[in-house]
Amino acid sequence: MSLRPTLDFLLYDWLNAESLSQRERFADHSRETFDAVFDTCERIAREKYAPFNRTVDTQEPHFDGEKVILPQATHDAHKAYAASGMLSAAQDYEEGGMQLPYTIEAAANAFFAMASVSIGSSLLTKGNANLLLVHGTEAQKQVFARNEFSGRFSGTMCLSEPQAGSSLSDITTRAVPDGDDFENETLGPRYRLKGNKMWISAGEHELTENIIHLVLAKIPGPDGKLIPGTRGISLFIVPKKMVDANGQLTGERNDVALAGLNHKLGWRGTTNTLLNFGEGKYPVGGQSGAVGYLVGKPHEGLRCMFHMMNEARIGVGTAAVMLGMAGYYASLDYARNRPQGRPIGPSGKDAAQPQIRIIEHADVKRMLLAQKAYCEGALALELYCARLVDEQHTADAQAADEARLLLEVLTPIAKSWPSEWCLEANSLAIQIHGGYGYTRDFPVEQYWRDNRLNMIHEGTHGIQALDLLGRKVLMEGGKGLALLAARINNTMERARQVPELATYAAALGRALQQVGSTTQAAWATGNPSDALANAVPYMQGFGHTVLAWIWLDVALAALQSDATQSKAVTTGKLAAVRYFFHYELPKISAWLDVVASRDLTCAELPEDAF
Numbered sequence: 014m015s016l017r018p019t020l021d022f023l024l025y026d027w028l029n030a031e032s033l034s035q036r037e038r039f040a041d042h043s044r045e046t047f048d049a050v051f052d053t054c055e056r057i058a059r060e061k062y063a064p065f066n067r068t069v070d071t072q073e074p075h076f077d078g079e080k081v082i083l084p085q086a087t088h089d090a091h092k093a094y095a096a097s098g099m100l101s102a103a104q105d106y107e108e109g110g111m112q113l114p115y116t117i118e119a120a121a122n123a124f125f126a127m128a129s130v131s132i133g134s135s136l137l138t139k140g141n142a143n144l145l146l147v148h149g150t151e152a153q154k155q156v157f158a159r160n161e162f163s164g165r166f167s168g169t170m171c172l173s174e175p176q177a178g179s180s181l182s183d184i185t186t187r188a189v190p191d192g193d194d195f196e197n198e199t200l201g202p203r204y205r206l207k208g209n210k211m212w213i214s215a216g217e218h219e220l221t222e223n224i225i226h227l228v229l230a231k232i233p234g235p236d237g238k239l240i241p242g243t244r245g246i247s248l249f250i251v252p253k254k255m256v257d258a259n260g261q262l263t264g265e266r267n268d269v270a271l272a273g274l275n276h277k278l279g280w281r282g283t284t285n286t287l288l289n290f291g292e293g294k295y296p297v298g299g300q301s302g303a304v305g306y307l308v309g310k311p312h313e314g315l316r317c318m319f320h321m322m323n324e325a326r327i328g329v330g331t332a333a334v335m336l337g338m339a340g341y342y343a344s345l346d347y348a349r350n351r352p353q354g355r356p357i358g359p360s361g362k363d364a365a366q367p368q369i370r371i372i373e374h375a376d377v378k379r380m381l382l383a384q385k386a387y388c389e390g391a392l393a394l395e396l397y398c399a400r401l402v403d404e405q406h407t408a409d410a411q412a413a414d415e416a417r418l419l420l421e422v423l424t425p426i427a428k429s430w431p432s433e434w435c436l437e438a439n440s441l442a443i444q445i446h447g448g449y450g451y452t453r454d455f456p457v458e459q460y461w462r463d464n465r466l467n468m469i470h471e472g473t474h475g476i477q478a479l480d481l482l483g484r485k486v487l488m489e490g491g492k493g494l495a496l497l498a499a500r501i502n503n504t505m506e507r508a509r510q511v512p513e514l515a516t517y518a519a520a521l522g523r524a525l526q527q528v529g530s531t532t533q534a535a536w537a538t539g540n541p542s543d544a545l546a547n548a549v550p551y552m553q554g555f556g557h558t559v560l561a562w563i564w565l566d567v568a569l570a571a572l573q574s575d576a577t578q579s580k581a582v583t584t585g586k587l588a589a590v591r592y593f594f595h596y597e598l599p600k601i602s603a604w605l606d607v608v609a610s611r612d613l614t615c616a617e618l619p620e621d622a623f
């Protein structure tokens with residue numbers, strides 16, 4: 014199975030990605046240049062990533078007392094990715110980039126995520142460098158961001174601490190001005206940081222010359238105390254090795270020490286670390302404290318960090334989709350080859366008949382179609398959101414603002430829906446393999462383990478749900494939700510005219526109404542603890558409605574491009590739509606009913622009753 018036809022259909026037949034080249038920023042591009050990028054990425058993923066997915070799982074990173082050792086394959090994959098120019102693909106020409114639309118960059122990265130999600134940690138490096146382009150000074154861009162885009166340095170995001178994960182307002186890493194002349198530093202106001210950062214991905218390795226940590230820390234108030242809440246949080250660049258104003262290593266190490274590697278369920282190709290900042294293991298200038306350069310203004314660290322959030326979350330969602338897709342393709346191949354059992358005819362089974370392949374059993378088909386519906390639908394959603402990012406940056410003012418608001422509402426779904434349902438797809442892929450799926454002789458168990466991370470990082474499932482119901486659907490007077498409803502209505506209108514799709518259009522209309530009335534009912538008492546007690550079921554009902562819309566819209570495009578696609582491909586897409594509307598969409602009532610009735614069964618249960 015190849016991903017390419019699915020991707021091509023969604024990009025060119027559905028999203029009309031070619032039309033992006035009419036925008037001034039992308040004027041040098043065309044379908045030819047987009048396809049050339051896909052050819053390169055597909056090849057690198059096939060040669061440098063896919064063959065080593067199991068290697069990076071079994072040869073976990075280890076610390077030899079001095080260095081973190083990773084398999085050679087990880088070094089080779091990193092080198093090939095950096096050499097392809099993909100680290101800076103979407104950047105301006107002046108930055109050494111290709112000015113590629115984000116939609117195309119996101120689609121190209123899907124090949125790598127499917128081949129081996131954990132061998133590369135380029136998304137972090139890109140996110141780090143992108144943030145510096147927006148919020149950094151010219152010197153910070155020159156010394157740090159540009160060296161990250163070239164692949165010479167890599168980047169991390171250091172938010173979490175052992176005692177502060179979801180609740181970042183409780184971080185305790187401190188940053189104090191480094192001497193009286195702390196503001197006279199070319200690389201930005203210089204501080205000394207002390208504290209511990211937990212779960213830091215790619216926090217220590219030898220893949221690059223230097224590692225650039227972006228660290229959230231609090232600058233104490235005049236009384237020496239940390240300011241409570243997120244207001245006190247600032248953002249710092251903390252390089253692992255000290256650099257001069259030209260980006261050359263000075264030979265001195267910064268005071269950042271590896272306290273330990275975390276041994277994970279999956280995603281083992283990327284190191285995950287507990288880092289101690291400023292404990293004095295590597296004193297700088299004879300003094301303990303990690304040297305950090307302030308980014309942006311003091312106390313605005315979280316705002317800077319969240320600037321890149323939409324893209325980071327689309328990246329996590331896409332990773333979840335591609336792991337689901339990898340499992341789907343593996344289980345489809347297995348089901349086509351595994352003989353087991355006999356068909357059930359009108360008079361039962363005939364043991365004298367030869368066995369059939371399991372793909373011929375209705376229940377196995379159900380599990381395959383569920384995976385197809387989850388993964389191809391979620392891929393469409395991710396690309397739709399990526400296209401909104403391009404709209405936000407390159408469309409006229411009104412369209413750009415609409416895209417911004419739509420992204421606000423859709424991003425929690427783009428991150429969370431695939432994390433839940435493409436994980437379920439991975440579980441079904443194991444099921445199709447029977448006992449073999451439960452062994453390490455087949456790849457599907459690793460896909461499930463790798464995918465299990467996605468409901469946890471970049472804001473847990475619960476936190477995303479609170480963000481959706483507690484903030485996103487309410488913001489700016491509910492304008493984002495209204496815009497989304499308008500787009501859904503537009504699809505419904507078109508689908509109503511198509512006999513094969515008219516009943517689905519009606520079902521989607523009912524679902525949309527239910528989402529609207531549930532949102533109001535949840536907030537009817539105006540009490541956040543009532544409204545938000547069932548935020549996750551709300552997100553599930555909302556997410557399924559969004560996916561039903563996406564599938565209906567995709568079905569319209571599939572029927573239109575019937576002439577250019579094989580009949581089987583269109584049949585497959587229409588079957589996935591049918592599956593989604595018959596088997597999945599009806600679930601939303603169960604989820605939304607508890608939200609609308611502000612059911613407090615869980616919320617009110619006293620602790621000792623568990």
Ligand SMILES: Cc1cc2nc3c(=O)[nH]c(=O)nc-3n(C[C@H](O)[C@H](O)[C@H](O)COP(=O)(O)OP(=O)(O)OC[C@H]3O[C@@H](n4cnc5c(N)ncnc54)[C@H](O)[C@@H]3O)c2cc1C
Pocket residue numbers: 170171172173175176177178179180211212213214215277280285466469470471472473474475476479
């Ligand atoms: C493999 C891996 C890689 C990671 N990479 C990075 C990284 O590079 N940089 C980084 O900074 N962090 C990273 N993280 C950290 C990750 O973002 C956190 O694990 C996550 O934010 C959750 O924090 P926590 O683990 O402390 O869990 P907690 O915040 O303690 O949450 C535990 C549970 O309680 C729930 N919960 C917490 N608060 C609430 C609330 N207010 N309402 C309802 N439910 C709540 C959560 O949803 C969750 O189910 C990584 C984590 C992992 C596992």
